[in-house]
Amino acid sequence: SQTIHQWPATLVQPVGSPLSLECTVEGTSNPNLYWYRQAAGRGLQLLFYSVGIGQISSEVPQNLSASRPQDRQFILSSKKLLLSDSGFYLCAWSPTINYGYTFGSGTRLTVV
């Protein structure tokens, strides 16, 4: 069966520090991968999605970047965090469009 792993679960980082959040999927090949952010009172916002290795689409211009160095690995990064980067970050995968996503358990990031 397929599983998705996301870590860390919680993270407190100072403003200006770098960020690296990792997401891996097991039990499937060539998944579509997604990073979402859930900010308080603002619902879910799609940040990046990827349909293959090295293929990243950005939905919202921002302080963050994403990379997909391996088929089942999706990384969210920042060189210098801002206070506004605080939120709950969710990784998800889907085998194809219109199928629905499977989400990871999320990372709660607090920038102080």
Added chain:
Amino acid sequence: GDSVTQMEGPVTLSEEAFLTINCTYTATGYPSLFWYVQYPGEGLQLLLKATKADDKGSNKGFEATYRKETTSFHLEKGSVQVSDSAVYFCALSKDYGGSQGNLIFGKGTKLSVKP
């Protein structure tokens, strides 16, 4: 553009009460529709889905029917339990011009069920 609108919460119900969470969408073409649930401190889980008009998705006592004529996908449950307390998200998915599609979420509706 495409969008999903959910009723604003929070919704507070007593155990065994009937639940309806309204969801309407705006989209061209024929999107697929989903309900996701997020329990406190966790990620989202797919609750149910419908991929074409008049389909009914159901799971764990929850139901939603894809109504194209009213562009709606309301979530219902006949008798809620305390364990149903969570945030519920309505979402749509469609293919964007041949590229891989992605989910568009509503803002979520928080449900609290009191014993």
